[in-house]
Amino acid sequence: MIPQRLSFVTLGALDLPRLRAFYEGMGWTPRSGSNDEFTAFLLGGVILALYPRHLLKAEAAPDLVAAAPGSWNGITLGLNVEDRAEVDRVFDQACQAGARPLAPPQDREWGGRSGYVADPEENRWEIVWAPGVAFTDAGAVTEP
Amino acid sequence: MIPQRLSFVTLGALDLPRLRAFYEGMGWTPRSGSNDEFTAFLLGGVILALYPRHLLKAEAAPDLVAAAPGSWNGITLGLNVEDRAEVDRVFDQACQAGARPLAPPQDREWGGRSGYVADPEENRWEIVWAPGVAFTDAGAVTEP
Numbered sequence: 001m002i003p004q005r006l007s008f009v010t011l012g013a014l015d016l017p018r019l020r021a022f023y024e025g026m027g028w029t030p031r032s033g034s035n036d037e038f039t040a041f042l043l044g045g046v047i048l049a050l051y052p053r054h055l056l057k058a059e060a061a062p063d064l065v066a067a068a069p070g071s072w073n074g075i076t077l078g079l080n081v082e083d084r085a086e087v088d089r090v091f092d093q094a095c096q097a098g099a100r101p102l103a104p105p106q107d108r109e110w111g112g113r114s115g116y117v118a119d120p121e122e123n124r125w126e127i128v129w130a131p132g133v134a135f136t137d138a139g140a141v142t143e144p
Numbered sequence: 145m146i147p148q149r150l151s152f153v154t155l156g157a158l159d160l161p162r163l164r165a166f167y168e169g170m171g172w173t174p175r176s177g178s179n180d181e182f183t184a185f186l187l188g189g190v191i192l193a194l195y196p197r198h199l200l201k202a203e204a205a206p207d208l209v210a211a212a213p214g215s216w217n218g219i220t221l222g223l224n225v226e227d228r229a230e231v232d233r234v235f236d237q238a239c240q241a242g243a244r245p246l247a248p249p250q251d252r253e254w255g256g257r258s259g260y261v262a263d264p265e266e267n268r269w270e271i272v273w274a275p276g277v278a279f280t281d282a283g284a285v286t287e288p
Contacts, residue, residue: 002170002172002238003223004186004187005187006153006187006221007188007222007224008221008272009153009219010219010220010221010222011219012220027148028148029148041148042148044149044150044151044189044190045188046150046151046188046189046190047222059270075153075156075219076156076200077153077154078151078193079146079147079149079151080152090147094146116203123219126154126203
């Protein structure tokens, strides 16, 4: 059987030291052993890894040329917070840390609230409060 | 402070029912409430969500045109398994479930073993065994 699991999200970094500095600037601590070739952040139950784009491409996409810089990669990364008001707080803090605002926090028709920002390499994060979805310290989702 | 957390990975689906069927074909169970507009899989400590590409783009990328279909999105998704041999087993099972093989399982110079496959919309997964990295049932990473 195939484990029902997602354990890493890897960003192919164009400038890894700069990208790492951005996440460190959000107050995040890399795992020990992180360096200019590979950096990992334990994000609850999942690891966000930074790996040079050309090396990741050599492993994962030998058949394709790199997507043009600046094009959207078709994926967003979600950061769930505890309540509606925290969406705005975290959105502001992310922008202060250098994230580019894409869509200001707004109530969503499905009942939650979220805003979107981009990191320096156009990886897009949704900062979101979703009623009925909560997380343990380990990042595991708790059912209502 | 900004929580050090990643809780969702959302794929902007071009054909959501087909993409969901692919993951269900891997033996994965969607969360209750999943439908043709939104489907979520609890993957340990993180949720993989499927949301129509044009709707996700309207939320997250109002300033950009969609990347060309077939171009690599610059991100890989990691699925860690328990030991070296399980990489090959899971790789084969994923291919049997319809994944496209990109790079066969191989020992990596950093000490682990991994192979790459693509889902039907070119989202790229690394099936990987990494020594010293283990996961609880909740998906949380346990340090050695």
